[in-house]
Amino acid sequence: MKESLKIFYSDIRNSFKDLLPIIAVVTFFQAGIIQAVPQNLTSIVIGLCIVAVGLALFIRGLELGIFPIGESLAVDFAKKGSLFWLLLFAFTIGFSTTVAEPALIAIANKAAIISSGLIDAFWLRMTVALSVGCAIALGVLRILLGHPIHYYIMGGYIFAVAITFFAPKEIIGLAYDSGGITTSTVTVPLVAALGIGLASSIKGRNPAIDGFGLIAFASLTPMIFVQIYGIVVYNFSETFSIEAGTVTNQIKANIDAYVFSFFEILMGLLEVIKNVVPILAVIFFFQYFIIKRAVPHLRKIITGIMLVILGLYAFIIGLEMGLFPIGSAIAFQLTSMQNIELVYLFAFLISFSTTMAEPALMAIALKVEEISQGNIKQKPLRLVVAMGASIGVTLGTYRIVQGDPIHYYIIAGYIVVIIFTYFAPRYIIPIAYDSGGVTTSTVTVPLVTALGLGLAENVEGRNPLIDGFGLIAFAVLFPVLTVMGYGIFAHYQQSKTKGVAS
Secondary structure (H helix, E strand, O other): OHHHHHHHHHHHHHHHHHHHHHHHHHHHHHHHHHOOOOOOHHHHHHHHHHHHHHHHHHHHHHHHHHHHHHHHHHHHHHHHOOHHHHHHHHHHHHHHHHHOOHHHHHHHHHHHHHOOOOOOHHHHHHHHHHHHHHHHHHHHHHHHHOOOHHHHHHHHHHHHHHHHOOOOHHHHHHHHHHOOOOOOOOHHHHHHHHHHHHHHHOOOOOHHHHHOOHHHHHHHHHHHHHHHHHHHHHHHOOOOOOOOOHHHHHHHHHHOOOOOOHHHHHHHHHHHHHHHHHHHHHHHHHHHHHOOOOOOOHHHHHHHHHHHHHHHHHHHHHHHHHHHHHHHHHHHHHHHHOOHHHHHHHHHHHHHHHHHOOHHHHHHHHHHHHHOOOOOOHHHHHHHHHHHHHHHHHHHHHHHHHOOOHHHHHHHHHHHHHHHHHHOOHHHHHHHHHHHHOOOOOOHHHHHHHHHHHHHHHOOOOOHHHHHOOHHHHHHHHHHHHHHHHHHHHHHHHHHHHHHHO
16 A cells, blocks of 8 residues: 555656646746736646646556556457457447547537538547548558558558648648547557557567557548548538637637536546446457457456546546636637737647647657667657647647648648658657657647637638638647657667767
8 A cells, every 4th residue: 555655646746747837838828928817726726736636547547457458458369360350349449439539529519610510510520430440440450461650651641632632621620630639548548558469469560660550540541531521511511601709709618618516527527437438348348258358457457447537537627627727718818919929939838838748648658668668768759749749839820820721731741751751760650650649639639729719710811610720730740750850860879879889
């Protein structure tokens, strides 16, 4: 018991360290720029403390439950040798975890409101979930075949860009954003464990090179599927006008909506459980009815899963009490002030700090450090990813202000990704591709979305549906570049050191 409390204390301390950049950014803008004491300050402080506790519980639960059961399932499927059941499991995991993803539900609802119902929230979610199911199945097949990931990813990028020239402009930003909101806080560690476990159990596969990459597929395919959905919708449905002030009113409503009663807290817990239950149902169905083998260390696994649920719930409640209200309010106030330089500074700093606190990124970084046997440290990797996300969001903010079409930026970015892929060491490529998908999850998506839509509403001549979406796409793309750049630099330094030594 004493040892467990010591570990938990260490986790809490690390969680507070991860939250310090967010607190610093929010304090600077609230006190130094807006110069006003935020409403419900006590609630905000309590909320941030709850976030730290939730993050600590979540990370401990991952290591006890999610990582072990994911890797165990992969090993059992490899032993069973049934391609059909393995691919069906991969598809089902991808579909079931995405369809209930809170970030996707929020974005789909916003898209439906802004498009005056032309984009249907339900069918948009089904389209994205279907694409992720196909993506995870394709990624698993790639591991089995042993094909290099970059051929698949580069082919997918080319296809996504090609469709862009045929897709309606109203859907392009939303399609690119969809790729960044599919990888949820629970899905990422489970899918990563599945890929690594599968690569570890197949002769001739390298967990570091072949095990990563499933998340990259899940970030890519929604861009293609949603653009195709947009082509169908905008060619075969009636068009509607966008009502002025819709986005502003929605953001204001969201800012004012974070008031909790006991009933709402209970419903929030049930909502988290509802989102996790489909994942558990799929896991235990395949474990007991297809593999027909008991889960090893079941009590430890169940404890870990309970910690993940409680941690994720506390994390979300804390965010809604502490970060979302003040973060959304600052984003809205800055975009209303018409001071573009301050908006750029806020975009850079808030995206950096929120990415550093993303649980999904922490999960992947921990796994990368473990698989690389400490050669790639989790802290520097998270810093590099966060730097990429902040550069991307800032550039995306600049695009909204200028009113440039998003696909020119995305095409240029993908061209640079392809060039970097050619020079990057093989071990870093799958990790880099996955890094893009884990930057935009529970923390980042609501704040970045509020910033983009608020900016599109307040800059004259901008259309919220065309210009407001797209920031998440930039946050997904640029970490791929910075992580590969980090890999290229590290490889060059190693080669230089060896050259001097010899």
